[in-house]
Amino acid sequence: MPAKVLINGYGSIGKRVADAVSMQDDMEVIGVTKTKPDFEARLAVEKGYKLFVAIPDKERVKLFEDAGIPVEGTILDVIEDVDIVVDGAPKKIGKENLENIYKPHKVKAILQGGEKAKDVEDNFNALWSYDRCYGKDYIRVVSCNTTGLCRSLYAINSVADIKKARVVLVRRAADPNDDKRGPVNAITPNPVTVPSHHGPDVVSVVPEFEGKILTSAVIVPTTLMHQHTLMVEVDGNFSRDDVLEAINKTPRIITVKADEGFTSTAKIIEYGRDLGRLRYDINELVVWEESVNVLENEIFLMQAVHQESIVIPENIDCIRAMLQMEEDNFKSIEKTNKAMGIQ
C-alpha cells in the first residue's frame, strides 16, 4: 500500500512536494489544502488533487463554494486518514498547525525551514540525518539555504575534516510570484547580526559542527536563486581535484562552468528552462567549478541554490525515513532522484 500523504498548504513548496509525491511509486497524495479559493486552488483541482480547506470553518468552505471550486471538506475531514502530513504553510503557521492539529490527531508531520529547530524532534537532511529521523513523528526539513550548505559541507567533509567554515550568503529577496516583498533597490543585511539562522540550522542537522560554522547573510533585489561563498578550513592532505571529485560524487550537487556560459544565476535558471524542467526547477545544489580552490588548509567555493525546489527531494526522503519505508538513505535518495529526474 502506498503511503498516504496530505499536503497542508499548497503554495510554492507544497505544490512541488505534491507533484514529487505523485511521481513516486511508494506514496500517494491523499489531498492538498488551501485557505483561499484562488487560481492555485482551481488548478490543484484541475490537476486531480482532492482539495480541502486548511482552516476548519464553515464560512471559509462557503468562500470556495461561492467561487465554484469544489472542496472535499476541511482538513479535519481527512487528517485521520493519512499516514503523514507535509506542512507547507507560511513560516510560524507550521508550528501552530503542529500544536493545534497534528499532535492532537496523532499524525506524523514534516515542517519546513521557516519553523524553529526547537519545535520539532529533529532536523532533516537526507545525507546527514536520515538515520536520526527514522521512525520519528515530528521533523523539520531545514531551509533551502541550509540544505544547500549541508550538501556542500558533506562533500568537503568526505575529503577532509572540517575545522571551521565561514559562509557569506546572498539571499534572493522574494520568490518570483511573491509581489508583496522587497527590497527593490537596496542590499539589506538580514539579519544585521551574526550569525544568520543558517549556521545554527546546519548544526541542528550536524551537531558536530557546533562552534565551527559562522554564517552572515544579506538580501538582494533578485528572485531567481540564492548565492553562497564558502571558506572552509580543514585538516588533511588533499588537492583541488580531490575536492571536485567529492563534489561530483555527492548526490544532488551539479557543477557548472562560467567558461561554458554559466556566468550568473540567471544563466543557471535558463538551463533549467532549456532542460524543460517543470516550473524550471533545479533541485540540485549548483557549484561553480572555477570557484573551487584550495589555498593551504582552506577550501573556497561558490554555489547557487534554487530556493523553491532544493528542499523538495529532501521532503520525499524525509517521508520514507519517518514512515520507516527504506532503511538506507542512499537507496531512498536514488529512488527519489530517479523518479524526479534529478542528476
Ligand SMILES: NC(=O)C1=CN([C@@H]2O[C@H](COP(=O)(O)OP(=O)(O)OC[C@H]3O[C@@H](n4cnc5c(N)ncnc54)[C@H](OP(=O)(O)O)[C@@H]3O)[C@@H](O)[C@H]2O)C=CC1
Ligand atoms: N519559498 C521558498 O523559497 C522556501 C520556503 N521554505 C519554507 O516553506 C514554508 C512554506 O513556504 P512557501 O511555500 O514559500 O509559502 P507560500 O506562501 O508560497 O505558501 C503557503 C501555503 O500555505 C497555505 N496556508 C496559509 N495558511 C495556512 C494554514 N493556516 N494552514 C495550512 N496552510 C496554510 C497557503 O494557502 P492560501 O494561499 O490559500 O492562503 C499557501 O498555499 C515556510 O516555512 C518557508 O520558510 C523553505 C524553503 C524554500
Ligand SMILES: O=C(OP(=O)(O)O)[C@H](O)COP(=O)(O)O
Ligand atoms: O528557506 C529559505 O530561505 P532561508 O534558508 O534563507 O531561510 C527560503 O528562501 C524561504 O525563506 P524566506 O521566504 O524567509 O526568504
